[in-house]
Amino acid sequence: MRAWVELADRADRSMLVRETRNALADGARWGWAAVLVAAASVWVARGLPSPATAAAAVLLLPVAAGLAWWRGWRLAWRDDPIDRRAAAASAARRWTTGLGLVAAVVPALWLAAGRPLLGVAVALVVVAALAELAIVTIPARTRARILRRLRIGARAVARDEAVQVGRALWSGMTLDRVQVTYPADWAAHSETRRDDLTGRLMWELCGPPPRTPAEAVRRPDYLVAFDAAACRITLARMPSLPRRLAARDWRQGPGRIVLGQTHGETADRTADGVPLALYEPTAHALIVGGTQHGKSSGVRAWVVDGLTHGVWPGGVWAVDGKGGGTLAPLLGRRGVHAVAHTPEEWAHVLEDLVAPEVARRYAEMLDWRAGRSTTRPDHPRALVVLDELQQVLLSRPDLAAVVETLARQALESGVILWVITQRPDARDAVPGAMRDQLLDRITFGPLSSAGAKMSFDVAGDWHRAMGVAPIPGRALTWIGGVWRTVQVPWLPIPADAPSAERLYPRRAARPAAGDPYGYGPPPPRAQSPASGSASSATPPRPDSRSAAPDDAEYDPATARRRRRPQ
Numbered sequence: 001m002r003a004w005v006e007l008a009d010r011a012d013r014s015m016l017v018r019e020t021r022n023a024l025a026d027g028a029r030w031g032w033a034a035v036l037v038a039a040a041s042v043w044v045a046r047g048l049p050s051p052a053t054a055a056a057a058v059l060l061l062p063v064a065a066g067l068a069w070w071r072g073w074r075l076a077w078r079d080d081p082i083d084r085r086a087a088a089a090s091a092a093r094r095w096t097t098g099l100g101l102v103a104a105v106v107p108a109l110w111l112a113a114g115r116p117l118l119g120v121a122v123a124l125v126v127v128a129a130l131a132e133l134a135i136v137t138i139p140a141r142t143r144a145r146i147l148r149r150l151r152i153g154a155r156a157v158a159r160d161e162a163v164q165v166g167r168a169l170w171s172g173m174t175l176d177r178v179q180v181t182y183p184a185d186w187a188a189h190s191e192t193r194r195d196d197l198t199g200r201l202m203w204e205l206c207g208p209p210p211r212t213p214a215e216a217v218r219r220p221d222y223l224v225a226f227d228a229a230a231c232r233i234t235l236a237r238m239p240s241l242p243r244r245l246a247a248r249d250w251r252q253g254p255g256r257i258v259l260g261q262t263h264g265e266t267a268d269r270t271a272d273g274v275p276l277a278l279y280e281p282t283a284h285a286l287i288v289g290g291t292q293h294g295k296s297s298g299v300r301a302w303v304v305d306g307l308t309h310g311v312w313p314g315g316v317w318a319v320d321g322k323g324g325g326t327l328a329p330l331l332g333r334r335g336v337h338a339v340a341h342t343p344e345e346w347a348h349v350l351e352d353l354v355a356p357e358v359a360r361r362y363a364e365m366l367d368w369r370a371g372r373s374t375t376r377p378d379h380p381r382a383l384v385v386l387d388e389l390q391q392v393l394l395s396r397p398d399l400a401a402v403v404e405t406l407a408r409q410a411l412e413s414g415v416i417l418w419v420i421t422q423r424p425d426a427r428d429a430v431p432g433a434m435r436d437q438l439l440d441r442i443t444f445g446p447l448s449s450a451g452a453k454m455s456f457d458v459a460g461d462w463h464r465a466m467g468v469a470p471i472p473g474r475a476l477t478w479i480g481g482v483w484r485t486v487q488v489p490w491l492p493i494p495a496d497a498p499s500a501e502r503l504y505p506r507r508a509a510r511p512a513a514g515d516p517y518g519y520g521p522p523p524p525r526a527q528s529p530a531s532g533s534a535s536s537a538t539p540p541r542p543d544s545r546s547a548a549p550d551d552a553e554y555d556p557a558t559a560r561r562r563r564r565p566q
């Protein structure tokens with residue numbers, strides 16, 4: 001019994017079984033309608049042979065019509081005309097089925113009474129015709145059903161009959177694009193209203209949220225675009241991406257990282273037929289995703305790509321709060337200042353290496369802007385990766401002040417922060433002061449609606465995050481106001497795959513003796529103006545800036561660009 005129930009449950013969940021059942025049901029109804037019309041035509045053509053049959057038909061048809069009307073009225077007497085019409089249509093379909101059945105079975109029985117073989121042959125022909133009709137009309141009926149579902153969903157949210165669903169483009173039974181037009185007086189400006197409508201349409205198209213990874217991988221991905229001027233929403237299906245993209249040197253030119261393979265229309269360039277999303281970091285980034293979806297591996301690939309393409313001329317520091325070791329292959333590489341795995345190392349890197357460097361740069365920038373320095377500071381872009389910052393602050397709450405200072409001063413100092421977390425919706429996963437600074441957003445795998453909202457609060461468009469499948473390395477990015485789905489390059493660890501070594505920066509010279517982590521000597525501590533730095537000891541007159549070799553405003557991005565190797 002249990003096995004049967006489980007089998008029935010699985011059949012219910014199977015898209016194929018569901019479509020086949022719908023097709024047979026719909027097809028049978030249409031088939032019965034065809035049989036009914038054919039039977040009536042034959043009957044009329046033969047001159048209404050039997051008065052008794054004619055009388056039965058005359059009686060039966062009004063009874064059927066009356067019962068259909070009554071059923072429709074009873075089912076929906078309280079509701080609006082749309083529901084009433086839908087109920088009446090469903091009742092009419094059932095009655096057509098019943099009458100069609102009578103129209104097919106009665107003559108077959110009548111024939112079979114004297115000539116059984118002929119009766120069986122007629123029955124077989126009817127069944128075959130019905131089955132064929134059901135099969136041939138599967139695509140048309142599936143399309144009509146999908147559009148009907150969208151119409152019902154859109155109207156339920158808009159509460160207005162003027163919502164129109166149309167201009168659909170199809171590939172077979174797959175909906176590639178559809179437009180939903182809403183009335184001009186509909187409250188489309190309200191974010192919750194838009195979210196409701198998009199959520200409902202996505203639900204109708206993609207089904208309920210997936211329960212297993214396999215379901216999620218099969219789930220289609222649609223992009224939603226609002227056109228306020230035309231009062232229109234367009235849902236467009238995203239073509240699928242590869243499940244793995246091997247890392248390589250894409251020759252994207254200096255200063256840019258290859259985020260991954262994306263869809264043709266959002267690609268920045270194509271390399272060997274692969275549409276690529278490129279990234280030139282100018283803001284801090286929040287990187288989010290459930291466990292094992294490829295966050296740390298993706299960051300490793302991007303850091304390495306950046307190091308080998310001059311994106312981080314100021315170098316990289318990494319604080320691995322999980323201590324998982326995914327970033328360990330970066331240790332000792334050229335351009336990598338430090339990778340910290342333990343609480344002592346986190347403190348050393350943040351307090352002794354990163355904080356002084358940021359403070360020094362910040363002081364130089366202030367001196368320049370205040371006119372106290374004649375030399376425009378040259379701050380090559382550097383990167384600090386903070387993986388599971390929550391863990392770091394849990395073990396070392398004393399580092400909170402350093403982290404807060406970083407959040408305030410890093411960007412102005414030409415230092416970019418990448419903050420990685422598994423739980424964007426957890427309280428204190430990322431300190432509030434820092435979170436507001438993380439403008440670029442990247443999520444790996446699917447998110448809960450709360451997680452999606454927290455990750456993409458900047459966009460007000462969070463429902464897009466629901467469509468990304470839990471494929472390792474599959475990410476959704478919100479950078480510079482553009483949504484992109486990418487498959488991030490997979491860069492193995494050289495210890496596992498020695499052939500990957502050539503993609504990493506070369507190893508630096510052996511660490512000096514007495515250097516516990518192999519990080520090299522810390523950079524000089526920042527000196528406050530009061531302590532007598534070169535620039536503050538003899539503050540130049542305000543107009544001395546005009547004598548500077550380059551008197552443009554200080555801009556960390558420009559400073560970084562000037563230093564970028566060609």
Ligand SMILES: Nc1ncnc2c1ncn2[C@@H]1O[C@H](COP(=O)(O)OP(=O)(O)OP(=O)(O)O)[C@@H](O)[C@H]1O
Nearest residue numbers: 244290291292293294295296297472473488489490
């Ligand atoms: N870009 C990718 N392409 C294909 N597979 C990947 C990719 N990135 C990661 N993987 C696979 O997913 C596994 C987990 O990756 P990773 O440790 O980076 O995930 P994570 O999200 O950081 O997980 P956690 O938060 O638990 O550390 C890897 O061991 C690898 O097998």
